[in-house]
Structures are given as structure tokens and as C-alpha cells.
Amino acid sequence: MRDFQKAKKLFTDVIDARYYFDSASAEVSRYKIENAIKERYAPLIFLIGDPGVGKSYILRLISDELKNKGMSIFIDHPFFDKRDLLKILYEAKNLKFDKTINFNNLKEKLLEEYKNDNHTIFIDEAQLLNEEQFELIRILSDTKIFQFMLSMHKEEGSAILEKKHFKSRTKEVIEYGRLHQSEVYRYIQSTLFLENHNEIASMFTKVNSAKITKYCEGNFRTLKKFIYTLLSLLEYAKKNGIKKYTNINSYLLKMSALDIGVIHD
Amino acid sequence: MTDRAFEDLERRCRKLNQKLFFKWFFGFMLLVGLIAMGCFAFYYYNPLKKKIVAKKIVVKQKKLTKILPKVKKNDNYNTIVLKPTIIVPKREISKKVLKKVLKKVEKKSTVEKKPQKVISPTVNIRVTSIKSEQSLLKDDKNNENFDTTLTLARYYYNNDKYEKTIYYAKKANHYKPSSFKPWEYYSKAKMKQNKKSEAIEAIKQYLSYFNSEDAIRMLQKMESKK
Numbered sequence: 273m274r275d276f277q278k279a280k281k282l283f284t285d286v287i288d289a290r291y292y293f294d295s296a297s298a299e300v301s302r303y304k305i306e307n308a309i310k311e312r313y314a315p316l317i318f319l320i321g322d323p324g325v326g327k328s329y330i331l332r333l334i335s336d337e338l339k340n341k342g343m344s345i346f347i348d349h350p351f352f353d354k355r356d357l358l359k360i361l362y363e364a365k366n367l368k369f370d371k372t373i374n375f376n377n378l379k380e381k382l383l384e385e386y387k388n389d390n391h392t393i394f395i396d397e398a399q400l401l402n403e404e405q406f407e408l409i410r411i412l413s414d415t416k417i418f419q420f421m422l423s424m425h426k427e428e429g430s431a432i433l434e435k436k437h438f439k440s441r442t443k444e445v446i447e448y449g450r451l452h453q454s455e456v457y458r459y460i461q462s463t464l465f466l467e468n469h470n471e472i473a474s475m476f477t478k479v480n481s482a483k484i485t486k487y488c489e490g491n492f493r494t495l496k497k498f499i500y501t502l503l504s505l506l507e508y509a510k511k512n513g514i515k516k517y518t519n520i521n522s523y524l525l526k527m528s529a530l531d532i533g534v535i536h537d
Numbered sequence: 538m539t540d541r542a543f544e545d546l547e548r549r550c551r552k553l554n555q556k557l558f559f560k561w562f563f564g565f566m567l568l569v570g571l572i573a574m575g576c577f578a579f580y581y582y583n584p585l586k587k588k589i590v591a592k593k594i595v596v597k598q599k600k601l602t603k604i605l606p607k608v609k610k611n612d613n614y615n616t617i618v619l620k621p622t623i624i625v626p627k628r629e630i631s632k633k634v635l636k637k638v639l640k641k642v643e644k645k646s647t648v649e650k651k652p653q654k655v656i657s658p659t660v661n662i663r664v665t666s667i668k669s670e671q672s673l674l675k676d677d678k679n680n681e682n683f684d685t686t687l688t689l690a691r692y693y694y695n696n697d698k699y700e701k702t703i704y705y706a707k708k709a710n711h712y713k714p715s716s717f718k719p720w721e722y723y724s725k726a727k728m729k730q731n732k733k734s735e736a737i738e739a740i741k742q743y744l745s746y747f748n749s750e751d752a753i754r755m756l757q758k759m760e761s762k763k
Binding site: 512 | 540553
């Protein structure tokens with residue numbers, strides 16, 4: 273039974289550790305990050321890659337793993353003021369944040385509270401931080417009490433790394449790559465098999481996967497969107513009895529690509 | 538997914554396919570056009586080829602100037618001996634070579650024998666029925682050329698006037714020394730006059746200048762006749 277409605281839900285853009293896909297790039301990045309956190313040889317870790325390749329996913333995954341040990345703080349919205357970061361760190365330790373105290377005193381008190389444990393602060397979309405915030409991150413990382421893990425877009429990230437705050441600092445730079453067409457095929461198959469959508473999984477051939485990879489350019493987020501749209505179209509065709517679209521063909525792939533905007537008419 | 542959204546997607550996809558088709562089609566046509574233009578340019582503007590063509594033309598012109606004889610009006614062709622007025626080194630045909638060529642011709646004639654067409658006698662219209670002797674002579678007088686002279690030779694041969702056949706064959710030979718036809722009528726006329734040796738000699742003389750299968754075949758026929 274082909275239940276496209278249920279199957280397509282597997283490809284929504286939600287971070288769920290159950291559906292972690294062990295692509296070559298993901299595995300290498302994960303190993304490097306875990307090693308850098310464990311060894312603590314670099315107070316600054318940079319994860320750079322194109323938007324949508326899966327940086328946030330891997331960041332969240334590792335952050336969740338460390339959270340169980342009480343060592344991680346995940347910040348997914350970098351639009352904070354200098355004081356906001358201190359507030360987040362205060363709240364993570366269940367400390368009362370007093371707005372009336374000046375910044376330096378707040379910082380000193382915070383370092384006093386954290387000095388006995390090693391903490392890793394994960395900041396997603398770090399390319400949006402401003403100069404002042406970068407300077408604060410540099411100061412905090414220099415204390416060796418905090419380790420920062422910054423995820424950034426490749427283009428902006430490369431420029432940020434050249435800045436004076438980080439150029440001479442000890443840091444680990446990890447680049448997150450795109451998916452290969454064989455990985456796309458494996459991802460689709462494994463995700464569908466995991467929820468027993470075997471019949472739907474068999475509809476995806478290696479040729480189809482190659483075409484999908486070409487449309488998505490190996491981007492993980494675009495891939496998920498593409499499969500979701502494709503399954504929606506198949507669901508519609510099944511519901512309305514359109515025999516032309518009972519199987520995946522180039523026409524359906526083109527329609528999906530048009531719908532998500534990776535190609536234009 | 539709504540009906541409208543699906544239909545809209547289908548329409549956009551069709552449009553995209555059409556666009557892609559025309560893009561590939563025009564791209565292909567452009568490529569073919571470019572290749573054709575390249576071939577054309579290579580064929581007509583190849584400096585090497587130009588040299589060869591120019592050389593060939595020069596050779597041809599030389600030949601033509603040598604082949605074409607100066608024909609004077611009112612020549613007495615009775616006194617002229619039939620000969621090819623071409624300046625080429627004379628080839629001596631050894632008996633061995635002649636035998637080889639004859640064998641080849643024999644083989645060809647045996648292999649290439651096709652069922653002969655049956656021509657009804659009504660179709661076989663003679664030249665004499667089209668033009669009278671007087672009109673042919675008038676033509677020859679007004680416009681002396683190879684064709685009219687040869688037609689006259691043929692006319693006289695068909696009407697058993699062998700002296701005149703020989704006269705016009707010689708005349709035709711002066712217009713086109715390389716053509717075998719005048720030699721053919723000359724030899725045939727000689728044969729009819731029971732001058733077999735002269736007829737054979739004429740064909741042999743022609744063969745010493747030109748390699749013609751018709752001439753070889755005729756020589757073979759003549760020699761076989763008793």
C-alpha cells in the first residue's frame with residue numbers, strides 16, 4: 273500500500289535525531305567536532321558550509337548529546353545584545369540575572385560560576401553576529417572556561433575567519449560538504465524503509481536519484497523539500513486516478529523542481 | 538495539493554519542455570550549420586586545394602592548345618592522311634601488352650553480357666530519314682564542325698559511299714583528333730573497300746596514341762574476319 277501522505281511527512285524540515293543520515297560529510301564533521309570538544313584543544317570551532325547542507329542539524333544533534341551531560345548551551349537566534357549572551361548563560365545555570373549590575377561585574381560573576389565545568393556554547397547562523405558580539409566571544413573563549421562552536425554560511429564564514437578577532441586564535445575549521453548522488457539514493461531508501469514504506473522506496477531508482485541530486489545540487493534541505501513535493505504530487509495523482517503519474521518519471525521530477533523553485537519556466 | 542496548483546504545474550512543465558526542445562533543436566541546427574560552413578570554407582578556401590586545381594587547369598589548357606588543330610576552310614581532305622594531331626609521346630604497343638588488354642576486354646565482354654534489348658525495327662530510324670544529303674551538306678558548308686562532318690561520314694557510310702565516308706571521316710578527325718568515331722568510319726569504309734590491312738593499320742595507329750576499349754574491340758573483330 274502506497275501511503276504517500278505518511279511517507280511525505282518523513283521529509284519535513286524538522287530536526288529529529290532518529291532520522292540522522294550518516295553521509296560522508298556528516299560523519300567526518302561529527303567526528304571532528306566531538307573530538308575537538310572532548311580534547312578541548314581549540315576554544316573556537318567553526319563549522320562552515322552552504323545554506324541547507326545540514327550544519328544546524330549536526331549542531332543540534334551534538335548539542336543534544338552534550339546537554340545530557342550538562343555541558344552545552346544551544347543558541348539558535350544570534351540576534352542578541354552583548355548582555356543577552358550573558359543573560360542566556362546566567363539562565364542556563366539557573367542564576368538570577370540582575371539588569372542593574374554593570375557588564376563587567378556580570379561577566380566576572382559568570383566566569384566565577386562556570387570556572388569548575390567545561391561548557392560548549394553552540395551558536396547557529398553565527399555569520400549574523402556583529403563586531404561587538406564577536407569580540408565578546410573572543411574574550412570569553414580566551415578564558416578557556418567556554419568553548420564556542422559557531423556555525424556559519426561558507427561565503428560569509430570565510431570572510432569572518434579572516435577578521436582580526438580570529439585570525440591568530442587557535443581554532444578548528446570544519447567544512448560541511450554536499451551530498452553525493454549515491455548518498456541521495458541511500459538517504460531516500462533508508463528513510464522510507466525505516467517507516468516501512470518499502471513500496472514507495474522501490475519507486476525511486478538510481479537514475480531518478482541522479483536527476484534529483486542534479487536538481488537539488490546535493491543540498492540536504494532542498495532534497496527534503498523536493499521529495500516532499502514529489503510525494504505530494506504522487507499522492508494527488510493517486511487520489512485523482514491520473515495513470516500518467518502512477519510512477520516517478522522525468523515529468524513529475526520537473527514539476528517538483530518547478531514547484532520548489534530550483535528551475536524556472 | 539489543489540487541482541489548480543497541479544494543473545498550473547503541468548502547464549509550466551509543458552512550457553518548459555517546449556522551451557528545452559526549441560533550445561536543443563536550434564542549438565543542433567546551429568551546430569549543423571557551423572559544420573556545413575566549416576566544410577564549405579575548407580573545400581573552397583583551402584590554399585592547398587587551390588594550388589592543385591590551378592595546376593590541373595594549366596595542364597588542361599596546355600593539352601587543349603596542343604590537341605586542337607588549325608582548321609582551314611576548303612582543305613582538300615582527300616590528300617590528308619588520317620592521323621591524330623596531338624603532341625604526345627608515341628607509345629609503342631608491344632604484342633604482349635596488346636594481348637593482355639585484349640584478354641581483359643574479352644573477360645569483361647563475357648562477364649558483362651546482359652540480356653540484349655529487343656528493339657523493334659520501327660524504332661531504328663536512320664539519320665537519313667531526318668535530314669537529306671543536301672541539307673546535311675548545307676549545314677556543313679554553313680557551320681563546319683565535328684558533329685555535322687561526322688554525321689555526313691555516317692550518312693555516306695550507311696548509303697555505301699565509302700570514298701566520301703573516308704573524306705568526311707578525315708575532315709571530322711581534324712576537328713576532334715582524340716575521338717575514335719572518325720577512325721571507326723574510316724576503318725569500316727576501308728574494310729568495305731576490301732582494304733583490310735589499311736583498316737587494321739589505322740586502328741593500330743589510333744591505339745598507339747589512345748587507349749580505347751572500343752578501338753581494341755574493333756581491332757579484334759577486324760582481325761578475326763577473314
